[in-house]
Amino acid sequence: MWHGILIIHKERGVTSHQVVAKLRWMLRQTAVGHSGTLDPEATGVLVVGLGEGTRSFQFLNETEKVYRAEVVFGQATDTQDATGTVLWEKPEMCLTPAEIENAVRELTGTIDQMPPMYSAVKVQGKKLYELARAGVDVERQTRKITVYEWNNHYTQPVYEFGQRLTADIRCSKGTYIRTLIHDLGVILGCGAHMGSLVRLSSGPFTLDQALTLDQVEKELEAGTLDRRIIPLTEALAHLPSVLPKAEDRKKVCNGGKLSFYRYPAAAEPGDLAKAVGDDNRLLAVVRLEDNGDYRFWQPVKVFRYQDKA
Numbered sequence: 001m002w003h004g005i006l007i008i009h010k011e012r013g014v015t016s017h018q019v020v021a022k023l024r025w026m027l028r029q030t031a032v033g034h035s036g037t038l039d040p041e042a043t044g045v046l047v048v049g050l051g052e053g054t055r056s057f058q059f060l061n062e063t064e065k066v067y068r069a070e071v072v073f074g075q076a077t078d079t080q081d082a083t084g085t086v087l088w089e090k091p092e093m094c095l096t097p098a099e100i101e102n103a104v105r106e107l108t109g110t111i112d113q114m115p116p117m118y119s120a121v122k123v124q125g126k127k128l129y130e131l132a133r134a135g136v137d138v139e140r141q142t143r144k145i146t147v148y149e150w151n152n153h154y155t156q157p158v159y160e161f162g163q164r165l166t167a168d169i170r171c172s173k174g175t176y177i178r179t180l181i182h183d184l185g186v187i188l189g190c191g192a193h194m195g196s197l198v199r200l201s202s203g204p205f206t207l208d209q210a211l212t213l214d215q216v217e218k219e220l221e222a223g224t225l226d227r228r229i230i231p232l233t234e235a236l237a238h239l240p241s242v243l244p245k246a247e248d249r250k251k252v253c254n255g256g257k258l259s260f261y262r263y264p265a266a267a268e269p270g271d272l273a274k275a276v277g278d279d280n281r282l283l284a285v286v287r288l289e290d291n292g293d294y295r296f297w298q299p300v301k302v303f304r305y306q307d308k309a
Helices: 016-027 051-055 097-106 128-133 177-188 213-222 246-253
Strands: 004-010 032-034 043-050 064-073 075-077 086-089 109-113 143-153 164-172 192-202 272-276 282-290 295-302
Touching: 004 016, 004 051, 004 213, 016 032, 016 043, 016 213, 043 051, 064 177, 075 177, 097 143, 097 177, 109 177, 164 177, 177 192, 246 282, 246 295, 272 295
Parallel strands: 043 192, 075 192
Antiparallel strands: 004 043, 032 043, 064 164, 064 192, 075 086, 109 143, 143 164, 272 282, 282 295
């Protein structure tokens, strides 16, 4: 069985679930999953876990995402992207880069964002897009998101109806880029929707590391897929390492605690670390506990491997 993290370059028109299903068939294993959905019309980085990698998602450092999006001016749609029905438009419009930048500033920093109706967010046990397709509009709660950077690539002195602007946006996990673009159109008073969208990175995982499904197949045929799979120890590089001695490795793999004084690390109670074996394999994610008398590492999740079939 394969274990680790594989970065997939998802292509347009394919759902994240379809990518996972194809990989399960290609790799001949059911333990395959993704860490977060990418819309069918979007392309770019999809973080996929293989084997024990599927159990590591909650510990990955994917709090920041970077996208390259296309802003289409003049029309607002019900899905907030190019697949939707036009709700309103403003054919007589003309915007300067300065006007666009003023509006972008209102959407930069920590803001409240309303999840779109066409999204996988659940309300009362049902996904919003299921309700939207049934013609039902429900009340939604806003969410706090952070837009760290929004850089527009201007190629002309003014932007008129139907013209497109490319933007690079670095934001927090859970941000809807199409909603940002829709809201930009509202602020500008002309309407806007998202054209193309590419996820350039998700945390430390970038498009440069990604393989298309066709490339995965070629790597498999060549017997070289191993080198493209990120070991869990590397995927959790943001966590400090604890290196148990031989007599303690079995203990931690059975859920037993380790003395902090024997295995010190730069951590405070409640912080996570990774217990790593002598073969550099991830044994467990551990949390530093303090009972008042002494400190110890308590396994939060233990990882068990089988050799690749």
